Amino acid sequence: MLLFVGLVHGHCGLRSKLYDRISIIEVQLQGMKNNLHIHLCFVLVLLCIRPAVLLAQRFDLPQSFEFYSNSNGLSQGMINAMCQDREGFLWVGTKDGLNRFDGYQFKVFRHDPFDSTSISNNFITAIFQDHKGYLWIGTEEGLNRFDPQMEEFVRMKHSPNQAQSISSNRILYIDENAATQSIWVATDNGLNRLSSSSDRSNVSYEIRRFYQQTNLLSDSHIRHIAFDTPGNLWVSTALGLHRIAQEELMNDQPNVQHIPTTSDSTGLPSVQYCHMNRDAIGNFWIGTEKSLSRLLDRPSGPPTFEHSFYGHEERISIRNMTMDQSGNIWITRNEAIGLIYKPAEKTFTPFDE
Secondary structure (H helix, E strand, O other): OEEEEEEEOOOOOOOOOOOOOEEEEEEEEEOOOOOOEEEEEEEEEOOOOOOHHHHHHHOOOOOOOEEEOHHHOOOOOOEEEEEEOOOOOEEEEEOOEEEEEOOOOEEEEOOOOOOOOOOOOOOEEEEEEOOOOOEEEEEOOEEEEEEOOOOEEEEEOOOOOOOOOOOOOOEEEEEEEOOOOEEEEEEOOEEEEEEOOOOOOOOOOEEEEEOOOOOOOOOOOEEEEEEOOOOOEEEEEOOOEEEEOHHHOOOOOOOEEEOOEOOOOOOEOOOOOOEEEEOOOOOEEEEOOOOEEEEOOOOOOOOOEEEEOOOOOOOOOEEEEEEOOOOOEEEEEOOEEEEEEEOOOOEEEEOOO
């Protein structure tokens, strides 16, 4: 189920009646069928723990909630990915189709075996919009580039006998480096760099694969990728965290830095299963099993970090995190109560307090 919390001409922080099993995105819908300027908070609801009215009272939210499900046109209730495009449309990926929401209704895109321009698979895993306006859609059966103007998909699939194919059909994350205009695709079997010409009509891409076997990564199953403010790429796996410097991104054998495991500022207390995100003022945050860490600004040299620990707990077990417009960091955790971190105060507050 998808929960929408809206305020006209107002702000809505990222609130949920879930604590340990949520994914969150805050978007702004503007100029859709009317001139309302609406801030909406979209919360993927997987496990309901507390009545919504109590949560609204706790976080000073309006006590009116609208719930959207398949009865409202959403193709399916299991949400895996969300993205807002330049036009303001919200794209919602489910395990049974890609949904475009205009503020009033959903339009669903599904695989059609008789249409080569349809999406490759209905199980959506990732959504990202690049600088050209294309939407990149990850599925359980391949990568897709969607042209919003033509409403057509170009499919890209793994082929064992073709070096210029993506490393795996199971797509996990997609991101773009603005400086090199390269698309980076994380899969369950390698990291992929896609480079193309500046011609919008050109649908061919040069693909470079990066694996554990090439001694570049600690593991080929990529858990998360993200770019920091200077454009360095951070790659998280189950076995470690790596950084590829901006100037190395287009090299076929880039110099990859492995972040050490340490509690001091030269590394991270834990480097497995990291989740990264950038806030509105450019700070780069890394959530780990043991800490929430901020990358410190340095003009050169190896990265350094500032760590925040949750009380006396040995593990914070950060699963996902996002930032609201007030600068707070909303954290979901594995099998534990979610947290709100206030950077200015350097304090954690459980969702249920």
